Amino acid sequence: MNLQSGTYYWPTTFPDAPSYPALTEDLVCDVLIIGGGSSAAQCAYYLSGASLSVAVIEKGQIGSGSTSTNTALIQYSGEKMFTSLIHTFGEEYIARHLMLLKEAINELEKAAQATDIDYEFSRRDTLYFASCQEDIAPLKAEYDFLKQHGCDLDFLSQKDIESKYPFSREAAIYSYNDGELNPFKFTHALLDYAAKKGVRICEKTEMNGHHYDQQRDQVIISTKTGHSIQARHVIFAAGYEGMEIKKEKKASFVSTYTVTTKPVEDLSSWYNRTLIWETARPYLFMRTTADSRIIVGGLDENTAYPEDRDSKLIHKKDQLLKEFTNMFPGIETKPDYYVAAFYGGTVDGLPIIGVYDDYPHCYFLFAFGDNGTVYSQVLAKIIAEEIIQGNSPDLPLYLQNRPLIPQK
Numbered sequence: 001m002n003l004q005s006g007t008y009y010w011p012t013t014f015p016d017a018p019s020y021p022a023l024t025e026d027l028v029c030d031v032l033i034i035g036g037g038s039s040a041a042q043c044a045y046y047l048s049g050a051s052l053s054v055a056v057i058e059k060g061q062i063g064s065g066s067t068s069t070n071t072a073l074i075q076y077s078g079e080k081m082f083t084s085l086i087h088t089f090g091e092e093y094i095a096r097h098l099m100l101l102k103e104a105i106n107e108l109e110k111a112a113q114a115t116d117i118d119y120e121f122s123r124r125d126t127l128y129f130a131s132c133q134e135d136i137a138p139l140k141a142e143y144d145f146l147k148q149h150g151c152d153l154d155f156l157s158q159k160d161i162e163s164k165y166p167f168s169r170e171a172a173i174y175s176y177n178d179g180e181l182n183p184f185k186f187t188h189a190l191l192d193y194a195a196k197k198g199v200r201i202c203e204k205t206e207m208n209g210h211h212y213d214q215q216r217d218q219v220i221i222s223t224k225t226g227h228s229i230q231a232r233h234v235i236f237a238a239g240y241e242g243m244e245i246k247k248e249k250k251a252s253f254v255s256t257y258t259v260t261t262k263p264v265e266d267l268s269s270w271y272n273r274t275l276i277w278e279t280a281r282p283y284l285f286m287r288t289t290a291d292s293r294i295i296v297g298g299l300d301e302n303t304a305y306p307e308d309r310d311s312k313l314i315h316k317k318d319q320l321l322k323e324f325t326n327m328f329p330g331i332e333t334k335p336d337y338y339v340a341a342f343y344g345g346t347v348d349g350l351p352i353i354g355v356y357d358d359y360p361h362c363y364f365l366f367a368f369g370d371n372g373t374v375y376s377q378v379l380a381k382i383i384a385e386e387i388i389q390g391n392s393p394d395l396p397l398y399l400q401n402r403p404l405i406p407q408k
Contacts, residue, residue, distance in 0.1 A: 002306040003240055004341035006313060008068040009260040009293070010184035017188045020062065020195070023202040023227050029053040031387060032221060032231035034207055035238035036060070037067040038183055039365050039376040041190035043235050045111060046384035048197040055229065056191065056199060057221075059206035063187045066239045069341045070373065071258055071297050072186070073275050073287055074108060074179035075126055076101035076151070078371040080349030081142045088348055089402075095149055097350065097397060102151070104377035105179055112181075116196075117189035120182040120290040124275050129161065129172035131280035136171045139279060143173050152176040164271040167327040178275055180287050183373065210234070210245075212360045219361050233387050236354075237365040237380075240344050248354055250400060251368055254282075255309035256343040257316035258297035260289070261333040267292060269330050276327075284323055294333060296320045300343065313340040344368035351375035353383060353398045 011017075031047055033040045036058025047054045058064075076098060085094045112121035130136045143155045153175040154160075162168050195201050209222040213230075221229040236242045243251060267273060267288060277285040282300035289295065299316050303309055317338040324333060346352060346368050354364030363383045367375035378398075385392035396402060 003066055004069050004339055005306070005310045006339035006341075007337040008339065009337040010068050010070075010182060011063065013182055013291075014185050014188060017062070017184070018192055020201040020203045022204040023057060023223060023225065023229075026227050027055060027200075027229045029055045029200070029229065029231050031055070031233045031235065032057065032219070032229055033235045033237055034221070035236070035242070036062040036187075036203065037065050037237070037239050038063075038070065038187045038373060039239060039367055039380065040235075040237040041187040041194070042376050042380035043237050043365065043383060044194035044199050044201075045190040046380050047387065048194040048199050050384070050388045052388070054194070054199045055231075056194075056201045057205040057207065057223070057229070058201075058203050061203050062191060062201070063184045065241065066341065067183050067187050069258065069339045070183040071285070071287065071295050072181050072183040072373050073277075073285060074105055074124075074181060074374055075175070075275065075371060076105065076178070076374065077126070077128060077146075077175065078349065078369055079281070079345065081138065083138065083141050083145050085349050086145075089350075093397065096394070098146075098149055100378045100394060101371070101374055104374045104381070105177075107377055107381070108179065108181065108374070111190065111193075115189040115193045117185055117192050119185035119189045120180075121186075122180055122290070123177050124180050124287070125272050126175040126178045126275040126277070127161075127165075127172050128175065129169040129276075129278050131278045131283070133170060135279040139171060139173060146173070165327075166269050166330060180275065181373070182290065186373075217361075232361060234362045235365060235383055236362060240342055242364055242366060246354060246356060246359065246364055248352060248364070248366055248400060250346045250348065250352060251344055251366060252347060253304045253342050253344050255301045255303050255312075256297060256341055257299050257313065257320060258295060258339050258341075259317045259320045259335050260337040261294045262336045263292045264294060264331060264333065265292075267331065269328060284320075286324065293336070294324065294331070296324045304342065309340050309342070313338060316340070343370075345370070350402065351379055351398060352400050353379050353395060354400050356400075
């Protein structure tokens with residue numbers, strides 16, 4: 001699957017990342033995780049503390065897929081407002097979803113303290129502004145819901161925004177204690193942590209077949225090198241490529257673009273180096289990095305054809321930088337890396353744990369959406385609970401056939 005093209009910043013931040021040998025023998029384990037990106041690493045992290053034999057296989061190198069283009073804005077808010085999700089799922093359902101997302105951000109911070117590799121986790125506030133007059137009322141309703149459910153945030157007026165930033169917008173939600181991280185280092189940090197606890201990690205080990213052995217009550221995975229892996233449970237955590245194994249009808253794809261600048265000397269006009277995004281769809285988003293670069297992304301296109309996606313890359317790069325300069329005219333930027341990539345979402349706005357009758361003992365982790373790293377943390381923990389304890393009460397919230405509230 002042609003997921004992305006361009007030049008990738010994150011891998012350059014960790015040129016001496018750990019490497020792992022390919023699988024050279026048949027293997028029997030309790031849990032096999034397929035994938036080598038952040039979702040797989042999050043699963044390995046949660047399973048590494050249990051009395052289980054766990055293995056991870058990655059067809060290429062760790063972090064070489066969508067992880068390399070993940071912009072890793074760590075937020076509980078996502079593309080669909082919670083007030084919109086309530087119309088589909090009900091308030092109690094979405095209040096629990098919100099709580100799990102907030103817990104996941106705390107878990108990301110906790111993991112940063114437990115791992116040996118620094119993945120540059122920092123708490124950051126978020127500015128979520130109204131892109132037009134019509135968006136102010138829905139934004140205020142979203143603020144009221146979040147405030148009611150214990151979120152730490154303010155509603156800013158135009159005057160408030162102008163007092164903090166060199167641009168003006170009519171209204172915004174200002175959220176405290178979101179975050180940012182380096183997704184490439186994050187993936188390596190969690191897998192390094194898991195490997196030190198006995199999880200077996202194999203790079204350059206590609207699956208080329210799988211079936212359920214009813215007699216053994218196990219899933220059998222074959223690799224391109226001719227080896228077989230027997231597992232009691234399999235987690236398909238291969239990101240968008242998981243769709244090539246099991247097509248999920250609730251998922252959909254568009255193309256998105258990002259540009260990462262050269263390091264910037266003076267960011268003093270960027271209040272608290274907040275994460276920034278907006279109510280427009282498609283939206284523009286911005287963040288800074290540990291080495292004072294700026295990542296600007298968005299300008300999504302409704303195409304799932306790689307050639308069409310890639311043909312727009314240079315124009316989108318220029319457009320993204322122009323949008324940034326319009327907002328921060330005093331910050332000089334020069335592009336250093338730029339990417340065109342597929343971006344997956346779901347039709348109802350929630351990520352998916354796929355549990356299908358034709359894949360016994362398997363879980364598909366589809367953390368699709370603009371909040372993928374946080375979604376993955378939630379889903380990985382639930383799947384680990386389901387395997388270790390035999391039950392996770394939150395699993396039904398994210399199953400592909402999750403319940404909807406009765407329609408009146």
